[in-house]
Amino acid sequence: MHFWQGKSITVNILFSRAGVAQHIWVCNEHGALLFDAGDGVLRDILSNNLDFDKLTGIVFTHGHFDHVGGLHSLLGYLRMIGRKQTLPIYAPQGCTELFALVDTFTKCYADTMPFNIDRKKLQPHEIFEHAGMIVEPYPVVHCGGIKDATVLNKIPAFGYRITYKHNSIAISGDTAMCPSLRELVKDADLAIIEATLEKSEGSNRKVLEKVHLSEDLAKEIGKLAKEYILIHKGKRKREVPIHAKN
Numbered sequence: 001m002h003f004w005q006g007k008s009i010t011v012n013i014l015f016s017r018a019g020v021a022q023h024i025w026v027c028n029e030h031g032a033l034l035f036d037a038g039d040g041v042l043r044d045i046l047s048n049n050l051d052f053d054k055l056t057g058i059v060f061t062h063g064h065f066d067h068v069g070g071l072h073s074l075l076g077y078l079r080m081i082g083r084k085q086t087l088p089i090y091a092p093q094g095c096t097e098l099f100a101l102v103d104t105f106t107k108c109y110a111d112t113m114p115f116n117i118d119r120k121k122l123q124p125h126e127i128f129e130h131a132g133m134i135v136e137p138y139p140v141v142h143c144g145g146i147k148d149a150t151v152l153n154k155i156p157a158f159g160y161r162i163t164y165k166h167n168s169i170a171i172s173g174d175t176a177m178c179p180s181l182r183e184l185v186k187d188a189d190l191a192i193i194e195a196t197l198e199k200s201e202g203s204n205r206k207v208l209e210k211v212h213l214s215e216d217l218a219k220e221i222g223k224l225a226k227e228y229i230l231i232h233k234g235k236r237k238r239e240v241p242i243h244a245k246n
Contacts, residue, residue: 002231004190004227006166006169007167008164008166008167009027009028009164009165009167009169010027010028011025011027011169011190012024012048012050013025014041014045014048015038015040015041015044016194016231017233017234018194018233019234020038020039020066021038021040021070022067022231023036023044023070024036024192025050026169027054028131028133028165030056030131030132030133031054031055031056031130032054032055033056033130033131033133034059035058035059035060035160035171036060036067036068036173037067037069037074038065038067038070039066040070041070041073042070042073042074052077052081052083055078056088056130057088057130057131058087058089059091059160060090060092060095061157061160061174062091062142062158062173063096063155063156064155064174065097067174068097068098071098071101071102071105072105075087075117079109084114085115086115086118087117087118088117088118088120088130089102089118089119090122090128090135091120091121092137092156092157092158093122093123093156094121094155094156095121099119102117102119122137122158124137124138124139124158125139133163134164135160135161135162136163137158137160138159138160138184139157139158139180140157140173140175140181140184141175141178141210142154142157142173142211143155143176143211144211145207151210154210157174157175158173159172159181159184161188167189167190168187168188168190169188169192170184170185170190171192172184172185172191172192172193172194172213173194174194174196174211174212174232176207176208176212177213177217181221182224185221185225185228186225187226188224189226190225190228191222191224191228191229192231193222193229193231194213194218195218195219195230195231195232195233196212196214196232197212197213199215199216212232215230215233218230
């Protein structure tokens with residue numbers, strides 16, 4: 001887990017590994033936004049002693065399984081402990097996997113749900129305010145992919161810029177190199193950037209252009225921010241630290 005303490009925002013990167021799971025907890029004194037809810041998100045929130053009462057909303061970058069796979073267990077836990085407050089869930093318009101999961105859960109437990117879920121289907125650059133934080137979704141380029149390097153169709157996918165008082169955070173989501181990614185990251189206090197591939201040299205060019213970043217390309221983007229953390233790495237196990245811009 002990475003932890004970052006800003007002047008007005010804290011960030012816990014609870015877990016992030018490509019093809020497994022990702023979830024990021026962004027918090028201020030008013031509440032917390034959870035960005036993505038991959039497999040094990042409930043376990044990771046509990047093991048890090050984070051306060052469920054602080055959780056005021058969940059934001060999704062896109063609908064792939066490693067970003068939404070833990071949502072059922074998380075909603076089930078909130079139902080079990082008797083959450084009362086409405087839970088807003090934000091995701092790109094057209095994020096069919098995510099909204100289907102939400103609809104199925106609420107249908108299964110319609111008679112015993114102690115809280116409402118407010119579905120927020122976002123358009124690019126549709127700015128919203130949550131727990132005092134200003135959040136802007138940036139469209140990024142992300143296609144699906146499978147093991148034999150087949151590139152599938154492009155899906156609705158966002159990165160997010162979060163601003164509160166003295167801090168601005170950029171979360172890339174899953175993305176290939178694209179112009180909006182540079183705009184998203186530029187001058188942020190912290191950029192959290194996916195680096196699925198270890199290096200661009202020798203990598204499938206179509207994957208780099210349509211699916212994921214390599215570590216060297218992610219570092220290039222990260223240098224546009226004051227600090228950056230590389231996440232969503234693939235098979236390699238070594239840690240990549242926080243980097244400060246000189």
